[in-house]
Amino acid sequence: MKNNILIIGGGPAGLEASAQLQRMGYNVILIEKSPKLGGHLAKWDRLFPDSVQAEEVLGRLLKGAEGVKCFTDTDVRAINRLDKSYNVRLTNGITVLSDAVLVASGFDLFDAVKKEEYGYGIYDQVMTNADLEAYFKSGSDRRIEKPGKIGFAHCVGSRDEKSGCRSCSKVCCATAVKQAIEMKQAFPDAEVFCFYMDLRLFGRHYEDIYLKAQKEYGVRFIRGRVAEVSENYDGTLLVKAEDTVAGKPLKVTLDLLVLMAGMRPSASGKAIGDLLEMSVEEDGYFAVRSGIAAGQRSPIPGIFLAGAATGPKTLPETLADARAAAMEVDRYLTEIFPDAKNYKQLVRERW
């Protein structure tokens, strides 16, 4: 059983699914459009809730996927559906005949520039969660010198219809709390404020880090979305929000504002979706066969989905999703695919 499986996207979901499918004995081909594997994980420093090094997690994922045929700097040029398989032409000139395709195209971070009132890219002291992770990794950022007051604006490009993203990005609250703690660790004298609408700390130990942020680090949580940022004469930021708990408008001068940019459907993922004529839902993420019972199957037989391609997910969720997708691929390739005669009927019944 050496079926070819093409996995599109070399982030955590793609890597984990590759590893699993390879262990099952399939011939896995993994393509990644960027020069490096690991997706957003490779750019992150530490992970919530227990501050594990992202590198460590990625290292494990990469180790698991050793032996997988992997093309980086590679995208899909064209896809043709054959009888049951897919003929995929890659940008590196290679053509793959694949019996199943797993799309793990992940997400893009919301482009914070679009949230104009926050002045990202305009005011010097405004940065994003990703910028901050890069700072944690590299230890330097022109914006961070010795900030006395630091703010975290939750829900930037999440739960915001004006920015075209109604949904919650799921990970930003926990990330904000994590980063707030890390900033307090780096600058113990700093005052840290988190501006939130709802603290969606649903996972195991998430509430613990929230409590820790309050109790041990004195992070102040203000219920109210940041409404406006502007720059003072001295280059500090004037941030306005409502303290909705107090029911009063509020302002604070900050030395640094971190925007918790949310998850958006991946643009390159969408391009592949277009090639496959795969439908997306209103929120821009790929539609699945059934949100509850078949979350890893696309509406098209033989095309599978894993990770944030089907909506915001935390890292553990993504990995679990990838494993589930691997199982689904295996089921398809053992139960439906081999029966050439009844293929169409089986698809109708079991896809």
Next chain:
Amino acid sequence: MTPLLYLLAIQAADPEVIDRIPSGYSHFVIPFTVGITFMLCWIGVGCVRLLAAIPKADRIKFWKSLLIPKTIVKNLRDLFGDCLFHVKIWMRKPLLGYMHSAIAFGWFMLIVLGHIEVALFVPARLNVTRGGLFYPIFYRYFVWVNPGHTTLRGSFFFFLMDFFLLYVLSGIALAVFKRFRSIVLGMRHTTKPSLADRIALYSLWLIFPLRLLAESFTADLSGGSFLTVGVNHFWHFLFGDKLWFTPCWWAYSICLGLFFAAMPFSRYMHILTEVLWILLRNAGIQPNHPRKGVAEAEIYACSSCGLCLDACPMNVQKKNLKYSSVYFIRFLRRHNEKKINAIADKCLMCDKCHALCPVGVDAPALRRAQRATVNDTLPYDYSYLPLAVPGSILAGETTATLGTLRGGTGASLGDASGGAERSEAVERPKVLPGTVSNNKVLYFAGCMTHLTPRIIKSVEKVFKEAGVEYEFADRDGGICCGRPLMLAGKAEAASKVIEANKKLIEGSGCGTLVLSCPICYKIFKEEYHLEGIKVVHYTQFINELIASGKLKVEKSEKKIVYHDPCELGRGCGVYFEPRAALDQVGTLVKAAKEYDESVCCGGSLGSLTLDTRDRAKISESSLENLLAGDPETIVTACPLCLKTFSEAVSNSRLPIKNVAVKDFAEVFCR
């Protein structure tokens, strides 16, 4: 008594005892004399200062009390019972009681008998100018027994003296033993002695062995009985004829001197101050400051025996030992303001240390007084309470007036004017206007009961079942009883809510006030002084309903353990009624510790600073205490205990099988 003894002495034909040293003095008495003089001066000055610090009215009360026969009897009883025999300790921990009484009573007897001996045989030496201060103490050094003239009377005293010395020595032996293995004497924790304590303690330990040594060395000259003479023979056997005894007497005197010199700075001061405290206490004088006036007598009356250490429910965690009453008092003596406050705020106010204190030191009251020094002056504004408005407030008339006074715009303002803008006064407290006739019952649930509606439900059910006509005083919520304010040291604020509640309750015209919360009950009973209204706790009320046959109950085999809520048991002495009633419906089993030794559930409002985790530890130990008799149901009669135990049972890591936590009233409703 003394004249009689003189008489006896005169009757003797030949002196039994002759002055061995005509001057009646030896240099070795100096250490002792200096020590005791210092101590006596100290205490003398202290007493005067203390009495001066008491308000004049109290001082007069004190002097008068010393003349009241009833008080005199009580004083004598307490002085002997508490100071000498340590009856309270005996009753709880016999071995420990024996130890304390052996040392206290034994030593007391040695001093008394020593003086009697002097009075009998060398009466002139009782005069202070002739060495009266030290002579009776070192009697055996100064005299020479007249051989051949010994009488039965002399032998009898010799015997008594030896007997009490042995008695004291047995106590000392136990004390030394206790220092190393206190648990054998029933104490898990013992007080950590201070430096002065150590000096005094080791001196005390040495005093009596040295006395034995000294007296036994001189026993062949000064006489003695079975012990001293026996030991004397042993020395002769060991050292031959020549016994060089002066060093022993020096050592004995030095130890005594050291002890007395260290006494004012040590726990042993209590031996004397306790007397003053008992007199003041029995005179009914209350402390109004944590360490001035009467309180000073009280804090110096503490013997640092450390019984409160085991009594304190907080000490289930060793880190809390430092918050025990004994240390509180020690820091009060030392004026360590920061520590005093921390300890005062931590306490649960369960009153167990007070109940168990051999000298009756009311440490919780001192803590309350300490809290008051900080909290009583904090600002508050209870102007919303119906204080000076009689009658009409009950019908809610003033509400309307106030509304109109505010310009009638309250309604038109709308709440949208900003969440933070607290809208105008919401509602005025109201109780049914005076419709309740005198034989009617008013039920006051109280704040905490409102958080445990199952109690309200059950109480109402029981009332209905028993056909009690009642009115609900605070169905829609009422004013706090004031006890929590009191416990926090805000007595003045408490008086405001008391006044408000009092108006409401007296205005209701009820005859009986039933309370389901012991916290309310205590303060209603003690501070409200409700004219013509009987204040009862619902345990008492339900017991009465059963006794009078109004409430029918059925006995079952169900094993019930009853938890004595602090404020109800130790606080108000209600132990009997709840048990009597529960006995009618189930089989009462014993908790490991109950009645006044019951362990606080940990939910008490008394503590100001104890955090949730520490409280949970206490709850767990209190629960363990209740589970000793393997009960099926834990019954308590306090909303706080109920809530605490309910949570403790579900969170407990103890192997608990199906133990239900029920409120007292719940047990009685079908």
Next chain:
Amino acid sequence: MVDFGFGLVPSSRINLDLFDREKYEKLVAMEPDAKICMACGSCTAVCTAGQFTPTSLREAIEDVFNAKDDKALEALKACQLCGKCSMVCPRGINTRHLILSITKVYSKK
């Protein structure tokens, strides 16, 4: 100066730049639970004094953070220390002591 019949109006905007950190540190040294409020409002919901007059520990904590010390005291002045709030606080905050501590630290003597 000319009177125009109207004038500048004070701003109600909370200005966190006015937050007195020193006082606050004093408060949390006294009662560290001040830090862990989630502003759920359970305390206010059950408040005994709150039945009669606006009283809210939740608001007071908020006011402390928002540099509105006077309002914090205002929100607590009617408190009877009955302790219901301590029973319902999901974070187990020692509410009574917190109330006393806020009053102690922020009242002007």
Next chain:
Amino acid sequence: MIYEGKQKIWSDYQKEIPDDHYFYVRSCIRQSFFPASEATFLDITRNKLGKDIFETEHHTTCGGIAYHSDTIPQETVMTIIARQFALMAKNGYENYVCSCITSFGLYCETMETWREYPELEAKIRENLWKSCKLEFAKPKFLIHASDLIYKYRNQIAAQAVRKLVNVHTGEPLKVVEHIGCHYSKMFPSKGVGGAEYPYVLVGMVEAWGGEIVDYPERRHCCGFGFRQYFIKGNRGYSLSNTHKKFESMEPFKPDLIITNCPGCPYFLDRWQYVIAESTGKTYGQDGHGIPALTYEEVAGLVMGYDPWDLGLQTHQVGVEPLLDKMGVPYDPSKKYLGKNGKDIGEPLPCACLK
């Protein structure tokens, strides 16, 4: 401040502005308080740039102020607007330019609402016919007068005789812009540069050699608030909002405020007077205020109009320091003269504001 970031946003919000042939409608407030600004607008566009800007005597108020003071229903104001549009069509125009920001916002809102609720449009069409016997029409392009000056900013710069530059230091003048709230806050795509960083005035200032300063409260309302100004008892609101803006811009030491809204130059001017007279505080140099000018007045100054022809004497804040900085020649003795040098007296001096 990262200028490139703003440029990117500006490039995202560019709207199509036709070059010529406009139906012009006036603003009630500007006519009352800044009649010369509208006159300058017409003079520049018609005479200096040779554009076709048509005005009819039959157009009226759009009713926006009455509407935003909640004195007339939405249907009324929409029908008045429909009447204005009908006049435009009747005169053969399809490009509509209005002088008023309140009107502009209201036109945008009306057009949007009609688009979303066609039944409402039908109702208005019917109303219009019933009341005025006019044919319903909608403009093809709806723009604000400042959009037009923005469009012509470089042509104006080409004809300019001076720049927004301090002639003594050679430094560009520091200019603060103030955009009327209803210009783009409701419909960011309808304003040049969007709602957060509107470019309409920035573009003019840059083209004319000035330097724009961005201050924290830039986006904020001048505090007009319609009913909040008209009723004396409410004016504290209006005053306080302007005060907030001035406190915020003070550290930036602006030389000039440029506005595109009818009320704003009036309020930014007069509230400085009130603040000065009632509290003694002034925001300009040496007890002067900061001149708050309309974009036409600024355009007029760079194009060499006489300041008193532009009506700068009707500002309470003295403009002389600005004129000196810019090197604008002026005759102080002619400041308060009427037409043909007629003596009509002059205002009493202020107690505090110079």
Next chain:
Amino acid sequence: MKDYRLKEGLNACINCGTCTAICPAAEFYRYDPRRIVDIVQSKDDEEIEKLLKSDTIWYCGECMSCVTRCPRKNAAGLIIMSLRNLSIELGYFIESEKGRQQYLLTKDLCSNVLDYGYCVYPRRFDYAGHPEAGRVWEWEEKHLDDLFERLGGNLDGKGTGAMRRIPQEDLDQLKAIFDITGATARMENVRKAGEKKAAEWGLTEEEFIAKIYTDSDPKHLNH
């Protein structure tokens, strides 16, 4: 409530507070637009009625800054406008100090529109009532004709130009629009409600106007 502004302005609010954060009124009045949206959304009739009778809905300056910020595309400003509309229709506006101001506003603004075709008319903008218009307006007021002439205006003149006299036929059309779109009826309503209130207080119209023009209860403001 059938109001297009409500339809346009009210999607499910998530109480994020961005509207209040930048609201000019929230800063200077006891006002929180978020709470208003919340109340309207609650559909609690009693609360809404309370709101309609309150000063609260009259604090907004209709600057519409809130519209830009709302992440749910709500428009608190539009909701306020429709609430005000309703309050006027139901006659509730007269119950509150701020609401009552509608009497004077309607009287002045509508007559300006109907009499002159302008919302603001300089001859009706007096320095006495507007001392903040400054010394310069005090002077302008006295020389309006000269000044308009000097500045290229056409005050009360024929043809086009600033502040020209608008032909009667156009004013008649405005009146017709007022009549058929309910503006006239509303003016009438407001006038009657005001007169009733004035009578209730025993004030002449002039006194009544003077009162509502200057009344300002400190309770509107933050202490």
